[in-house]
Amino acid sequence: MTEKEATLGRWHKEFFENIHLFVKSGLTESEAKSILEEFLVLSQSTPKPKVMEIFQEPERLEEIGVYTDIRPEPRDFMLKFLDPIMKKFKVEGTENLKLLDGVIGKYPVTLISNHLSHLDAPAIFTLLYNSGPEGRKIAESLVFIAGRLAFEPDFTRLGLYMFGTLLVCSKKDMADNPSLSDVMTKINMRAFRNSQKLQSDGKVISIFPEGTRSRDGRLMPFVDTVYHYVANKVILPISLEGTEKILPIEGLLFNQAVGKLVIGKPVLVGELTKREMESFPSHIEQISFPGTGDKKQFIIDNLALLVGSNLNKHKHGTYRNLYKGDVRETNQLISIPKKPEEHVVIIGSSNMSVAFACVMANKNVKVTIYSPDSEMVKQSNEEKRDVVHYPIYKLPPNIEFSDKPEVLDTATLFIQGTNPWEFDGIYSKIRTHLQKNKSPMVNVIKGFTGSKKGLILEDLHELLLIERDRLAVVSGACYPDQIMERKISGFEISAFEDSLIPKLKELLTNNYVFTRTAINSRDTKGVQLGGALKTVYALAMGLVEGYFKRELGGNVDNTLFHLSNRFFNEMVSIGVLLGGDPTTFNGLSGMTDFMLACFGSDTRDRKYGYDLAYGTRPEKITNGFYGLKVLPNLIQLDEKRHPIVTAAYRTVIQNEDFDLIAEKLQMQLAR
Numbered sequence: 001m002t003e004k005e006a007t008l009g010r011w012h013k014e015f016f017e018n019i020h021l022f023v024k025s026g027l028t029e030s031e032a033k034s035i036l037e038e039f040l041v042l043s044q045s046t047p048k049p050k051v052m053e054i055f056q057e058p059e060r061l062e063e064i065g066v067y068t069d070i071r072p073e074p075r076d077f078m079l080k081f082l083d084p085i086m087k088k089f090k091v092e093g094t095e096n097l098k099l100l101d102g103v104i105g106k107y108p109v110t111l112i113s114n115h116l117s118h119l120d121a122p123a124i125f126t127l128l129y130n131s132g133p134e135g136r137k138i139a140e141s142l143v144f145i146a147g148r149l150a151f152e153p154d155f156t157r158l159g160l161y162m163f164g165t166l167l168v169c170s171k172k173d174m175a176d177n178p179s180l181s182d183v184m185t186k187i188n189m190r191a192f193r194n195s196q197k198l199q200s201d202g203k204v205i206s207i208f209p210e211g212t213r214s215r216d217g218r219l220m221p222f223v224d225t226v227y228h229y230v231a232n233k234v235i236l237p238i239s240l241e242g243t244e245k246i247l248p249i250e251g252l253l254f255n256q257a258v259g260k261l262v263i264g265k266p267v268l269v270g271e272l273t274k275r276e277m278e279s280f281p282s283h284i285e286q287i288s289f290p291g292t293g294d295k296k297q298f299i300i301d302n303l304a305l306l307v308g309s310n311l312n313k314h315k316h317g318t319y320r321n322l323y324k325g326d327v328r329e330t331n332q333l334i335s336i337p338k339k340p341e342e343h344v345v346i347i348g349s350s351n352m353s354v355a356f357a358c359v360m361a362n363k364n365v366k367v368t369i370y371s372p373d374s375e376m377v378k379q380s381n382e383e384k385r386d387v388v389h390y391p392i393y394k395l396p397p398n399i400e401f402s403d404k405p406e407v408l409d410t411a412t413l414f415i416q417g418t419n420p421w422e423f424d425g426i427y428s429k430i431r432t433h434l435q436k437n438k439s440p441m442v443n444v445i446k447g448f449t450g451s452k453k454g455l456i457l458e459d460l461h462e463l464l465l466i467e468r469d470r471l472a473v474v475s476g477a478c479y480p481d482q483i484m485e486r487k488i489s490g491f492e493i494s495a496f497e498d499s500l501i502p503k504l505k506e507l508l509t510n511n512y513v514f515t516r517t518a519i520n521s522r523d524t525k526g527v528q529l530g531g532a533l534k535t536v537y538a539l540a541m542g543l544v545e546g547y548f549k550r551e552l553g554g555n556v557d558n559t560l561f562h563l564s565n566r567f568f569n570e571m572v573s574i575g576v577l578l579g580g581d582p583t584t585f586n587g588l589s590g591m592t593d594f595m596l597a598c599f600g601s602d603t604r605d606r607k608y609g610y611d612l613a614y615g616t617r618p619e620k621i622t623n624g625f626y627g628l629k630v631l632p633n634l635i636q637l638d639e640k641r642h643p644i645v646t647a648a649y650r651t652v653i654q655n656e657d658f659d660l661i662a663e664k665l666q667m668q669l670a671r
Contacts, residue, residue: 014253015036015039015040016033016036017253018032018036018253018254019032019033019036021084021085021254021255021256022035022036022084024256025084025085025087025256026084027084035080035081038077039077039081039158042073042074042077042158043157043158046071046074046157046158046161048151048152048157049068049151049157049160049165049167050064050068051064051065051066051067051068051151051167052148052151054066054167054183054187055148055180055183058180058182058183061183061186061187061190065190065194066166066167066168066187066190066191066194067143067164067165067166067167067194067198068160068161068164068165068166068167069164070161070162070163070164071161074158074161074162075161075162075163077158078122078126078158078159078161078162079126079129079130079162082119082122082123082126083126083130084256085246085254085256086123086126086127086246086259087256088256088257088258088259089123089127089242089257089258089259089260089261090259090260090261091127091128091130091131091135091260091261091262091263092260092261092262092263092310093262093263093264093265093310094131094132094134094135094263096236096263096264096265096266097134097135097137097138097263098134099265099266099281099283099284100134100138100234100236100266101134102281103234103266103281103284104138104141104202104204105200105201105202107233107234107268107272107276107280108196108199108200108205108232108233108234109199109204109205109233109234109235109236109266110199110204110205110206110207110229110230110233110234110235110236111124111138111142111204111205111206111207111235111236111237111238112206112207112208112209112226112230112235112236112237112238112303112306112307113206113207113208113237113238113239113240113307114208114210114214114219114238114239114240114307114311114315115208115210115211115212115213115214115240116213116214116217116240116241116242116243116244117213117243117244117246117247118150118156118159118213118247119159119243119246119247120208120213120240120243121144121146121159121160121162121163121206122159122160122162123240123243123246123261124139124142124206124238124240124261125139125142125162125163126139126162127261128142128261138204138236139163141202141203141204142163142164142203142204142206143163143164143165143166143195143198143203143204143205143206144160144163144164144165144166144206144207145165145166145168145191145195145205145206145207145208145229146160146165146166146167146168147167147168147169147170147173148167148169148173149173151167163206164198164203166191166194166195166198166205167187167191168187168188168191169184169185169187169188170211170212171225192228192229195229199233204236205229207226207229207230209222209223209226209230209300209303209304209307210222210223211223211225211226213244214244214317216317217241217244217315218314218315218316218317218318218320219304219307219308219311219315219316219317219318219319220317220318221304221318221392222300222301222303222304224296224297224300226300226303227296227299227300230269230270230299230303231269231270231296231299232269232270232271232272233268233269233270234266234267234268234269234284235266235267235268235269235303235306236263236264236266237263237264237265237266237267237303237306237307237309237310238261238262238263238264238307239261239262239264239307239308239309239310239311240259240260240261241259241260241262241311241312241315242257242258242259242260243257243259245257245258245259246259262310262311264306264307264309264310265284265285266284267284267285267286267287267306268280268284268285268286268287269286269287269299269302269303270287270288270289270299271288271289287299287302293382294382294383297382297383297384301319301384301394304318304319304394305319305322305333308322308323308331309331309333310331311331313331313486318392318393318394319394320393320485320486321334321358321361321393321394321395321396321484321486322334322394322395322396322397324362325359325362325486325510325511325512325513326362326363326509326510326511334361334362334396334397334398335397335398336366336397336398337364337365337366337398339364340364340365340366340398341363341364341365342363342364342365342366342412342413342507343365343366343368343410343411343412343413344357344360344365344366344367344368344411344412344413344414344415344507345367345368345369345370345407345408345411345413345414345415346367346368346369346370346414346415346417347370347408347414347415347416347417347418347426347427347430348369348370348371348416348417348418348419348422348426348445349369349371349373349376349380349386349388349389349401349417350389350417350418350419350445351389351390351480351481352417352444352445352446352480353369353415353417353418353444353445354369354386354389354390354395354417354480354484355478355480355481355483355484356415356417356444356474356483356508357369357395357399357415358393358395358396358399358483358484359483359507359508359510359513360507360508361395361396361398361399362510363506363507365398365507366398366400367398367399367400368399368400368401368402368407368411369386369399369400369401369402369417370401370402370403370405370407370408370426370430371401371402371403371426372403372425372426372429373403374403376388376401377401377402377403380401381400381401384397386401390484393484405429405430405433406433408430408433408434408437409433409436409437411437411439412439413439413440413441413442413503413507414434414437414439414440414441414442415441415442415444416441416442416443416444416445416456416460417444417445418445419445419447419623419626420445420447420448420449420450420456420623420626420627421450421621421626423449423459427464431464434464434466435464435465435466438467438470439470440470440471440472440500440503441460441466441470441471441472442471442472442473442474442500442504443456443457443460443471443472443473443474443528444473444474444475445623446475446528446531446532446534446535446593446623447531447532447535447623447624447626447627448532448623448626448627448630448631448634449630450626450630450633451463451633452633452634453634454532454578454630454631454633454634455525455528455529455532456473456528457471457473457524457528458525468496468497469496469497470497471495471496471524472493472494472495472496472497472500472501472504472524473493473494473495473524473527473528474491474492474493474504474508474515475491475492475527475528475530475531475588475589475593476489476490476491476492476515476588476589476592476593477489477490477588477589477592477593477595477596477597478490478491478596479596479600479602479603481602482602483513486512487512488512488513488514489512489513489514490513490514490515490516490588491508491513491514491515491516491588492515492516492517492518492519492527492587492588492589493505493508493515493516493517493518493521494517494518494520494521494522494523494524494526494527494584495521495522495524496522496524498521498522501517501521505517516588518584518587518588518589519583519584519586519587520581520583520584523580523581523584525578525579525580526575526579526580526581526584526585526589526590527584527587527589528589529574529575529578529579529580529585530575530580530584530585530587530589530590530593530594531589531593532623532627533571533574533575533627534571534590534593534594534597534598535597535605535622535623535624535627536571536605536624536627536628536631536645536648537567537568537570537571537594537597537598537644537645538594538597538598538603538605538606538609538624539605539606539608539609539622539624539625539628539648539652540567540609540644540645540647540648541560541563541564541567541597541598541599541606541609542603542605542606542607542608542609542610542611542612542613543609543610543612543613543648543651543652543658543662544559544560544563544609544613544662545560545606545609545610545613546609546610546611546612546613546614547613547658547659547662550613550614560598560599561599564595564598564599566644567594567598567644568591568594570642570643570644570645571585571594572585572590573641573642574635574642574645575590577635578634578635604620604622604624605622605623605624605625608622608624608625609624609648609652612651612652612658613658625652628645628648628649628652628653629652629653631645631649632649637649643665644665647661647662647664647665
């Protein structure tokens with residue numbers, strides 16, 4: 001038996017285990033077996049479409065073309081095959097299909113949908129086909145854009161014959177096959193021309209703007225190549241949920257999953273000719289091109305919002321921060337307030353400052369992120385995302401970037417979001433503006449500075465002459481990445497002036513972020529020290545973890561948690577030595593943040609130490625590294641009183657052999 005035959009045999013055997021699903025849906029065992037046998041016969045007897053011959057004979061492109069029409073036999077069978085599998089799916093929004101009466105064939109129509117599974121196109125066809133007369137009419141006019149790899153496997157190819165298809169080639173396919181790149185470019189050009197002709201003939205071109213399947217079910221960025229298929233056309237948005245659960249990525253065992261297809265209202269994107277607009281139905285809304293900016297990006301982002309508006313809030317992915325997070329209506333978009341209650345200016349673009357910007361954008365405020373990097377500011381404004389720190393996430397419309405110091409003059413609240421090692425480059429240009437504008441200033445960055453005082457609020461007061469009663473600090477056990485993902489998080493606030501706290505709590509509380517007053521509301525030093533010291537001890541914990549894993553292998557949780565109490569006690573002792581109240585370290589910015597930094601999965605400081613223990617010195621500075629570097633400016637490192645931080649300093653800053661230091665440290669901590 002050949003390897004291919006053996007593989008085919010295993011595939012057949014696994015495939016027949018689906019009998020139970022069909023029996024469960026109401027078929028007899030013999031009926032279930034018959035439908036599975038028919039699938040296997042058709043999947044092997046149905047040939048690849050003729051368009052696939054182009055890749056062996058590129059000169060025949062003009063003769064063969066790129067369009068493949070419906071084949072009635074596989075279409076009718078697949079409807080029968082998918083019906084029991086999709087019994088638990090429902091269709092919503094069928095009333096929106098009536099809005100297309102008199103539109104299809106007269107105006108170009110494109111269907112767009114999120115992409116979860118190989119079964120998405122057959123699922124859309126099946127669910128529309130079975131939803132009623134309007135849905136069946138749409139289904140029978142569908143033409144899906146399909147990559148050549150979709151036609152290769154027997155299983156997926158059978159589903160693609162349910163509707164018309166236009167062959168296209170992805171950028172990845174072209175990069176992987178440079179010898180065919182010329183013919184692939186010609187294929188794509190011909191597919192686009194064909195799509196326009198098919199739309200004028202009453203066909204609905206159907207595309208997945210993400211370009212590939214989402215592996216976690218969350219919406220991915222829409223690719224810019226779809227622009228030509230959607231600009232100046234009527235768009236029918238479809239939102240899918242649950243298709244990824246029908247057929248796992250590995251294997252061929254189907255699940256009778258629960259899911260739904262939501263049909264959104266059709267929208268005209270862009271413009272039609274003047275004559276077409278005279279007769280265009282007034283009940284269909286229009287998304288017009290903007291007067292300025294990147295109109296292609298504007299259109300693509302708005303398409304994503306059309307699809308995302310009918311998805312669960314946890315599926316918004318790249319676009320999640322565009323939706324309000326402080327209201328019960330999960331898919332209500334954030335808008336630019338006509339009369340903002342606050343103008344928040346965030347000083348410095350960093351991971352945490354952008355995360356805070358997105359939290360506050362849920363309120364009736366205007367947020368400006370100030371950075372002297374003109375190129376970054378320009379690109380970030382054009383693309384509505386922080387191109388340096390969070391290029392994957394779209395930012396709400398009430399967030400903008402500016403490189404003009406004058407923007408600070410109109411701020412009603414300042415957020416200090418600059419990393420300590422970048423202070424000089426940011427604050428040297430804005431000092432006079434901060435002294436002139438007496439608005440409150442809140443620090444959200446954890447870490448030590450390089451000054452004699454070592455803390456951000458102290459530097460703002462003593463070096464920049466910011467009045468103490470304007471200053472506050474917000475800290476907590478939070479990764480900025482997870483705040484951007486809208487995972488439940490929390491902060492605590494401390495201020496020199498208690499009246500600042502209620503306003504900050506209101507701005508920084510919504511459905512996924514919860515903010516409270518610190519244990520000691522005026523212990524700004526303690527709250528800052530908890531956040532700054534935990535970065536240093538997280539780096540030290542990474543060193544220890546890396547060392548023991550390298551030496552002993554496997555999981556070393558026993559070791560790490562045994563040492564955690566010693567680490568925390570030493571951290572508190574240094575915090576008290578530097579002026580913090582010992583009870584403050586029991587709060588979110590103390591013990592809770594320490595535990596997250598030392599044992600959480602995403603901590604950059606712990607990873608820095610871990611990599612160092614394995615012989616790799618990371619290039620990117622972390623707050624823990626910088627804090628360790630400047631700590632001797634603040635206290636005298638005492639190996640007996642503070643063995644952990646002293647050992648870390650000798651390893652990370654003085655480049656001493658950690659293996660030798662670790663042996664001595666191990667004996668010392670054991671006592």
